[in-house]
Amino acid sequence: MANQVQYIFDKENLRKSAPQKFKSEDLKREEMIVNIGPQHPSTHGVLRLEVLAKGEEVIEVVPHLGYLHRCFEKHAEKLPYNQIIPFVDRMDYLAAMNTEHAYAMGVERMLGIDKIIPKRVEYIRVLVAELNRLASHFIALGSYGMDIGAVTAFFWMTRDREHIVRLLEWASGARMLYNYIWVGGLFYDLPVGFEERCLEFTTYLKPKIRELERVVIDNKIFIDRTANVGVLPVDLAINYGITGPMLRGSGLKYDLRKVDGYSVYPEIDFDIPVGKGEAGTLGDCWDRTWVRVQECYESIKIIEQCLEKLITEHKRTRDFDPRALAPKKIRPKAQDFYIRAENPKGETGFFFRADGRxxxxFRCKARGASFVNLSIINELAKGGLISDLVAVIGSIDIVLGEVDR
Known part of the structure; x- marks a missing residue:
C-alpha cells in the first residue's frame, strides 16, 4: 500500500512538473492549447506536440520529446565498440542497416583498416543499406498517405516492404534489428541464391512504384493536401541543419553518398533527385514526398549495379570470410573522430572520443537526422491549419527512437 501511495504521489509531482510552454492565464481571447500526442497515429509514435491554436489556425507548435528514450549514448560508453551495434540498430529501427554502416565505417577509419575492407563486403553493405533505404521510404510514403486519407498507399507500401524485410531476414537472421554489418566485415556472407532473388524483386518493384506515383502522388486530392503546405525555403533549411529528402525537397542537391563518396558509392552511377516546385511552391510537403519516391528509383539502380558486381566481378568463393578483418579487441589510438553517412532521413553521424587505453x-555521441529535422516543425506549421500540421509531421518522416536516442 505504501508503494502504491508513493507511486501516486510521484506521478502527481511528475504531472505538475511537466514542462508547459503555454499558460492558460496568458492566452488571448479565442486562443486555446491543444495537445496532439504522445499516443496519436499522426505523430508517428510517441511525439507530443503542444499546439497554440486560434480556432483551426496554428499559432505556435512546441514538440516535447523523451517518451521513447533509448539511452543509446550512455549504453555505448559502457560497452566495447563491437558490442554497440545492436544498440545502434534501435535508433532508427526502420533503417538499421544504414545506421550500422555509418557506425562500422567510423570505427574502421579510427583503426585505419577502412582501405583494406574487401570489395565484396563493401558491395554487400551498400546493397543491404539501399534495400533498407527502400523499406524506410516505403513506410514513410505509406504512413504519410494514411495520415491524409490515402489508405491504399499504406497497404501497397507495407506489402512491398515485406519482400525487403524477408530478404534482409534471410541474410541476417533478424527481421528489423539486424546486427549484420560488423566492424571489419559482416556477420555472414549473403545466402546462396540471394542475388538472383533480389534481381527478381527489383524487376517486380519498378512498375509498383510507378503505380504509387499515378494513384497517390499525382492524385488531385493528395496535391491539394500537400502542395503549398509546410514550405521550407532552402536558406532556412541550411540554417536549421536540415538534411536528407527534406533539404533536397527544397532544391539543394546535397547527398553524402556523392559529397563524401564513402564505401563504393563513387563507383556506382545514380542521380540525386531534388524538388522543383512542380505542384506548388518549391520546398513544400509535395516536393519532399516526390523526392522520396524518386529516391526509390535511384536505390533500385544502385541495388542492380551492386548485384551485377557481386555476380560478375566479386563472386563468392569458398575461402572468402566476411569476418576475417573483424578484430577481437578494438582499441583505437587516442583521438576525437566524427563519421557521417546518408541515411534515408538525412545525415546520421557518430562522434567518438577514444582514450587510447x-x-x-570514453565518449560516444550520435547525430540523429530525425531529431534535427524535427526542430523546424514550428517554422513549417505556424500560420497553417491543424490539418496541415498533420501533413507537415508526415512530410518530415521522423522515427522517435532516433529523436530520443
Whole structure:
C-alpha cells in the first residue's frame, strides 16, 4: 500500500512538473492549447506536440520529446565498440542497416583498416543499406498517405516492404534489428541464391512504384493536401541543419553518398533527385514526398549495379570470410573522430572520443537526422491549419527512437 501511495504521489509531482510552454492565464481571447500526442497515429509514435491554436489556425507548435528514450549514448560508453551495434540498430529501427554502416565505417577509419575492407563486403553493405533505404521510404510514403486519407498507399507500401524485410531476414537472421554489418566485415556472407532473388524483386518493384506515383502522388486530392503546405525555403533549411529528402525537397542537391563518396558509392552511377516546385511552391510537403519516391528509383539502380558486381566481378568463393578483418579487441589510438553517412532521413553521424587505453569509447555521441529535422516543425506549421500540421509531421518522416536516442 505504501508503494502504491508513493507511486501516486510521484506521478502527481511528475504531472505538475511537466514542462508547459503555454499558460492558460496568458492566452488571448479565442486562443486555446491543444495537445496532439504522445499516443496519436499522426505523430508517428510517441511525439507530443503542444499546439497554440486560434480556432483551426496554428499559432505556435512546441514538440516535447523523451517518451521513447533509448539511452543509446550512455549504453555505448559502457560497452566495447563491437558490442554497440545492436544498440545502434534501435535508433532508427526502420533503417538499421544504414545506421550500422555509418557506425562500422567510423570505427574502421579510427583503426585505419577502412582501405583494406574487401570489395565484396563493401558491395554487400551498400546493397543491404539501399534495400533498407527502400523499406524506410516505403513506410514513410505509406504512413504519410494514411495520415491524409490515402489508405491504399499504406497497404501497397507495407506489402512491398515485406519482400525487403524477408530478404534482409534471410541474410541476417533478424527481421528489423539486424546486427549484420560488423566492424571489419559482416556477420555472414549473403545466402546462396540471394542475388538472383533480389534481381527478381527489383524487376517486380519498378512498375509498383510507378503505380504509387499515378494513384497517390499525382492524385488531385493528395496535391491539394500537400502542395503549398509546410514550405521550407532552402536558406532556412541550411540554417536549421536540415538534411536528407527534406533539404533536397527544397532544391539543394546535397547527398553524402556523392559529397563524401564513402564505401563504393563513387563507383556506382545514380542521380540525386531534388524538388522543383512542380505542384506548388518549391520546398513544400509535395516536393519532399516526390523526392522520396524518386529516391526509390535511384536505390533500385544502385541495388542492380551492386548485384551485377557481386555476380560478375566479386563472386563468392569458398575461402572468402566476411569476418576475417573483424578484430577481437578494438582499441583505437587516442583521438576525437566524427563519421557521417546518408541515411534515408538525412545525415546520421557518430562522434567518438577514444582514450587510447580502453576498448570502450570514453565518449560516444550520435547525430540523429530525425531529431534535427524535427526542430523546424514550428517554422513549417505556424500560420497553417491543424490539418496541415498533420501533413507537415508526415512530410518530415521522423522515427522517435532516433529523436530520443
Amino acid at each position: 580502453s576498448d570502450v569509447p
